[in-house]
Amino acid sequence: MTQLQFNLNMELLKDSVMNSNIETVVKSAIVLVLNEFMEKERDDYLNVSAYERSMERHDYRNGYYDREFTMSIGKITLKVPRTRNGEFSPTVFEKYARCDQALVISMLEMVINGVSTRKVTHIVEQLCGESISKSFVSSLTQKLDPIVNEWAQRPLNTTYYPFLFVDAMYVKVREDQRVVSKAIYIATAITKNNTREILGLSVDHTENYDSWSRFFQQLKSRGLQSPKLVISDAHQGLQKAIQREFIGTTWQRCNVHFKRNIIEKLPKKDSAEIRVMIKRIFEAVTIEDVRLFKDELMSQFGNQPKYEKALAILDEGFEDTIQYMNHPVEVRCHIRSTNSLERLNQEIRRREKVIRIFPNTQSAFRLVGAVLMQYQETTYNKKKTLTK
Structure with a gap:
């Protein structure tokens, strides 16, 4: 174990204690320790102590240079020892680089969790005593790009996903000095082992058949096999894309959206009985x-004009909304609607509201991808199997 002998400048330390706050005292003490540590490392490298003569000397001392170093306590200035041949390099900066990395990771986590860039810069300034620009925070978030891209392109052929959930949400993005609406496509699934997984995302201009087809083709190119059931809302372009891209797959219309569409067409007065019977339909066991x-x-309400629109919706979408009944009882409550995906969208929306307008499409992909990765790790991965 390395033994250090400190020759502390007691006058400097005393002045720090008597005339400065505790933060300055801590900084001064750390500077003294690190400087002494680097001095000892140079002695070990040279294989000779100061003013000592030896035939086994590796090199010669060549003074010092000042180097600023930002740690979690703030910025400090160290006197870094040099050697004549310039090959000596102290390990202090390598060891304590973890402090810098922790700070960067903390900043990224703040951004992912919905803290605005302005607030991040203020928090870091309070922690470290150093101001940073918003552009610096933005550049740091770009470190997420390779991580998110790798996750978004990971193979999907290692397991089978019998139940696929898909939905789209809209965000505002700056494009050619205009603010436009972009659709973010998200796919989640239930695996054959009854666990949930987020499969991927895509950002496109609008929600239509072509964009949904491209999204499904992207998933298939990564190895996704045709699922037994795809659960979604009743977007016509989406339905068509499912039929085209997943041969032999059944479409399950979201049960919650479907019932909501029916209820919206019912009169507000004198409709209690039909509402109870609608609920009875979707609570049946077989x-x-x-x-x-x-x-x-x-049969009971079909001849009443006030229920005509609601019953037309029920009759038209009925079969597509009860396809979950063809699967085991224990999984039905998980596959009859897109509620799980709606909750995921709420997590994204909570963070997106802070940003309001993404500076470009890549930044939207980056943030949403990072949120999805975090949600997978903190929520889905902690649940061994599905629970009601």
Whole structure:
């Protein structure tokens, strides 16, 4: 173990204690320790102490140079020893680089968790006593690019995903000095081992058949096999893309969205009975009972004009909304709607509201990707299997 002998400048330390705050005292003490540590490292490198003569000497001392070093306590100035041939390099900066890395990681985590760039710069200034520019924080976030890109392009052929959930949300992005709306496509899945996983994302100009097809083709290029069921809302372009890209896959219309569409068309007054019967349909245990309860409702209320629009929606989308009933009872509550994906979208929206307008498409992809990675790690990975 390295033994250090400190020749402390007691007058300097005394002045720091008597006339400065505790932060200055801590900084002064750290400077003294690190300077002494580097001096000892140079002695070890030269294989000779100061003013000592030896035939085994490796090199000669060549003074010092000042180097500023930012740590979590703030910026300090160290006297770095040099050698004549210039090959000596102290390990202090390598060892304590972890402080810098921790600071950078903390800054990135603040951005991912929805802290604005302005607030990040203020927090870092309070912690380190050093001001940083917003452009510096922005440049740091670009360190996420290779990480997010690697995650977004990871292979999907290592397991089978029988149930796929897809949805799109919209964010504002600056493009050619204009603020435009961009669609962010997100796909999650339930694995054959009954765990959840976020498969990927994409940013496109608008939500239509072509953009959904491109997103599905991207997932397939990474090895995604056709699932048993794709759960989504009733966007027509999305439905068409599912039929085209996943041969043999069944489409499950989101149960929650479907019931909401029906209820919106019911009159607010004198509709309590039909509302109860609609609820009864989707609480049935068997697919036979689901169809039976639906037929009873249509028979009882089908001739009443005030229910015509609601019943038309029920009849048109009924079969697509009960496909989850063809799967085991224990998984039905997890695959009948896109609620899990809606909760994920809320996490993204909470952070996106702080930014409000992304400076470009890549920044939107970067932040949303980082949020998805974090959600996968902190939420989905902690759950061994699905729970109700």
